[in-house]
Amino acid sequence: MDAFAHVDAYWRAANYLSVGQIYLLGNPLLSEPLRPEDIKPRLLGHWGTTPGLNFCFAHLNRIITERDQDMIYIVGPGHGGPAAVAHAWLEGTYTEKYPHIRQDAEGMRRLFRQFSFPGGIPSHVAPEVPGSINEGGELGYSLAHAFGAAFDNPGLVVACVIGDGEAETGPLAASWHSNKFLNPARDGAVLPILHLNGYKIANPTILSRIPEEELVKLMEGYGYRPHVVAGDDPAAMHPLMAETLDRAFDEITEYKEGRATRLPMIILRTPKGWTGPREVDGLPVEGTWRSHQVPLTGVRDNPEHLRALEEWMRSYRPGELFDADGRPVPEVLETVPAGPLRMSANPHANGGELLRPLMLPDFRDHAVMVKSPATQLTEPTRVLGGLLREVIAANPADFRLMGPDETASNRLSAVFEVTDRAWDARILDTDENLGPDGRVMEVLSEHLCQGWLEGYLLTGRHGLFNCYEAFIHIVDSMFNQHAKWLESSQKIPWRRPVASLNYLLSSHVWRQDHNGFSHQDPGFLDVVMNKKPSVVRIYLPPDANTLLSVADHCLRSRDYVNLVVAGKQPVLDLFTMEEAIAHCTRGLGILEWASTDDGSEPDVVLACAGDVPTLETLAAAALLREHLPELRVRVINVVDLMRLQPESEHPHGMSDTEFDTLFTTDRPIIFNFHGYPLSIHRLTYRRNGHDNIHVRGYKEEGTTTTPFDMAMLNDIDRYHLVMDVIDRVPGLGATAAHLRQRMADERLRARAHTREYGEDPADIRDWVWPY
Known part of the structure; x- marks a missing residue:
């Protein structure tokens, strides 16, 4: 057996398991000829990137084993979920986490059946996959995640596979600069592997069409030492990848020891859908966009496609990879690391295992x-x-x-x-x-x-x-x-x-x-x-x-x-620390010093959430106390916004009884809110008396202006709140008409002052609670 036979065996086993996940319901070892009933009714998943990911996993395992290297992976092309699942199953971690998915024929059948199947697991590299910390449902975040994982992890190497489609996204393009924030002495290292397989769903990828010399210069300009691994012949690619990885990890050691200033990175160029069908229905598939998802789509109904699928799966020579009971043979597992060094079992990929509480000052x-x-x-x-x-x-x-x-x-x-x-x-x-x-x-x-x-x-x-x-x-x-x-x-x-x-x-x-x-x-x-x-x-x-x-x-x-x-x-400072703790623990509460209901049922409730809306609400309460002293006003401040929801909808929610006690069921509620008014209606629409709630908040009125003018533009200011109270408290409309007009005049005065002097009037700018 040549030096790379074990790596190749692992790679072929992972590829076989990946194809099985996409296609098979039964007959996992192909112990019988494939039949239509062995095939899933809905074929879902992404094959195109998967063999390249399996190639990386196989070679990274060798590095971990030979160098005793602490390593996790980040999969940028996360729709290559079959690869990560196959990898975790071969390493034994999948069975440890999910004991019913054993490393045998029945476990393999269940592994295949659950993939992208109702009641099963997603087709992406999701939280269900041991070893993953990067959800593959959306592209662009892998390299930033990798550097985040490496910060303050001096012994860790994060191998980050970046798809060439993902590399076109804005977040990923910026992420190359993360190397300027990495401290070799204190942090771990990131090994970016830019996987160029040439195509996205239906279009070529930009970086795959850039001349190699130009692409290498681009990566050098980002501050990396690029190494190119390119080809489609496994016999040549295995020794080339192994040699390149050995060189890259030597360079990582030099970087960590201060003998080099650049991290290495690998440009891996392989065909999309590598080792899959070369041609289907007379059209090229391997190396084209047609291999992105499911290369053979009519397998249940098309005998030719069924035959092609069986030939494809048998091309990996499963009889050499799994014994009669479906267990991986020793040659496949030769390079699999032990215990927590397995990438699918590394505790860094399940960070809660390593989490320590912060040392927090009082x-x-x-x-x-x-x-x-x-x-x-x-x-x-x-x-x-x-x-x-x-x-x-x-x-x-x-x-x-x-x-x-x-x-x-x-x-x-x-x-x-x-x-x-x-x-x-x-x-x-x-x-x-x-x-x-x-x-x-x-x-x-x-x-x-x-x-x-x-x-x-x-x-x-x-x-x-x-x-x-x-x-x-x-x-x-x-x-x-x-x-x-x-x-x-x-x-x-x-x-x-x-x-x-x-x-x-x-x-x-x-x-x-x-x-x-x-x-x-x-x-x-x-x-x-x-x-x-x-x-x-x-x-x-x-x-x-x-x-x-x-x-x-x-x-x-x-x-x-x-x-x-x-x-x-x-x-304005509203609470002593003891009062603040109590207020935050409740999540909301009556500001007794600003209220005038004196324990009786209020005529109106002034509610607020957010610092500026709270200021304006307090100023409105003071105006009401001055001009309408007989009016019973209750002022409520909300810190924890989710307290407004019913307890059935959110763990922090209030019961209807508690909500009704605070806000009443039949009195007008003027709610001054930091955000968009509909948010409060959304949180409270089930409450008794919801029709009584009138919300003021941001309504897309803004410009470069003074703080109070900004409040007036959106009608959250103190004067408008007083006008709202007059308009909504029964019986006030006629008796308080003079006050309402005065409030409208005050708004005009304030706006004229800002236009004349460029700042708010002093009585507004310097307002404090007068009582």
Whole structure:
């Protein structure tokens, strides 16, 4: 047996298992001639990229075994799910996680049947696949995930297979620059394998058509040492791939030891659908886009296709690969690593197994002293920056702060007292807070920040992503995929909980004085709200102390996406720390000091969520107290937005009885909201008295203007809220007509002042609670 016979045997076995998953219901070992009833009624899956992935797995196993290398894989062309499943089954991990899928003929039959089958498993590299941390349902994120996994993992190598179709996406194109943020001494290494098989679903891929010399220069320009492995003859490709991988891992060692400044990468060029049918119905298939999904589509009904499928599967010589009972023979498993060194069993790919709780300082030590509510101003995110500074100092190897060049802008600069921004590229004398050991990851790509953090969290660490509110939409789709990953993982017993993905959105819609309409969009709230209640949490802390309490809770949580929206501009301090903790624990509550119902049934409820809407609601309550002292007003602030849902719909939801007690069932409710008004109606449409709820919020009215003018443009300002109360409380319309007109005049006065002087009137700008 030649030196690469074991690798080739593994590769052929994986290819056989992959084809079987796409096609077969029964007869897994081809112990009898294939019959139509052995074939699945619906043929689903993707063959084209799969043999190339199996080729990589086979050779990476040899490296792990020979070098005792700690390694995980990331599969960019994640629709090559059959390869990852076959790999985990051959390594034995699949049977360990799913004991009914044994390594025998019956287990193989079940393995084949479940693939892309009702009640079975997805066709992509999904959470159900041991060894995976990258969902293959959407392309573009593999390389960012790989670098995120490598940060603070000094002994780990992350082998990342990048499909040439995926390489055309924006996130992947930016991800090549992640090498400028990797510290060879502190972090692991990433081995990108750019797999060029020439085609996407129906079109050629750009990088496959670039001349090789130009492509190599492109990768060199990105800062890598590229190596080319190209061909279609296994007899030549096995020794070439082995030699290249040995050279690449030698170079990784040099890089880790500081003797080289560039990571290696491999350009692997193989035919799409390699080893599959060369021609079907007179048309070329192997090496073309026709092999992308299912090369033979009419197998049940077309005897010629059935014969071609059997010839294809027998071409792998299954009798040499599996014994009579369906178990892989020793020659196939010769290069399979042992125990946790198997890529499908590596604990880094099930990060909850490695997760350690953060060492968190007492957030109460950072409390803002509040003598009386709403009479002093503090910048909430600046206070949070002090807490994050202590978190970073106490957790120097498993917490990172991500952000698209906005950490200082979002007032979190205190973190730079204990750390730099991670940077392993050239540094100039004029630069500040840059260094290879930095814990702050800043790059002007929300995609990279999200991808790095996902890879970091899924391999057992912690982090926070701060971003301007309007531009977090750039990662809407990435958030969707991560939320779905968490939802699926929660249903898989062997997937251990990971640290939550925490978003801090600041520079929000209501305070974009100099940026204007382009920076005004609170719609990420709605994107998050769409996901399963088991996964998402949304918090709108109105002041610094509530932000500290919420942040502590989020950093301790597991398996959630926590969305926190908080302002960076000075806002009124409403709660002492003890009051803030109680308020955040409840998720919402009556502000007794701002209310005038005195324990009786109110005439109107003023509800609010978000810092600026809360300010305007308080100012409206003060105006009502001054001008309509007999009116009984109840003021309610909401921190945990999901509390508004019924308890049957969300774990944080309130019972109808509790909701009715707070909000009443028959009194008008004026709800001043940070985001789009329909969001509140969506959360409360089942509640008693929903018809009484009138929501003010953002309605796509914005420009470069003053804070109060921005509020007036969207009718969330104090004067308009008073007008809403007059319009909706029975009996007030006629008796309070003079007050209503005065409120309309006040709006005109405020707008005229901004147009004349470029700032809000002092009585509005400097307003504090007067009682």
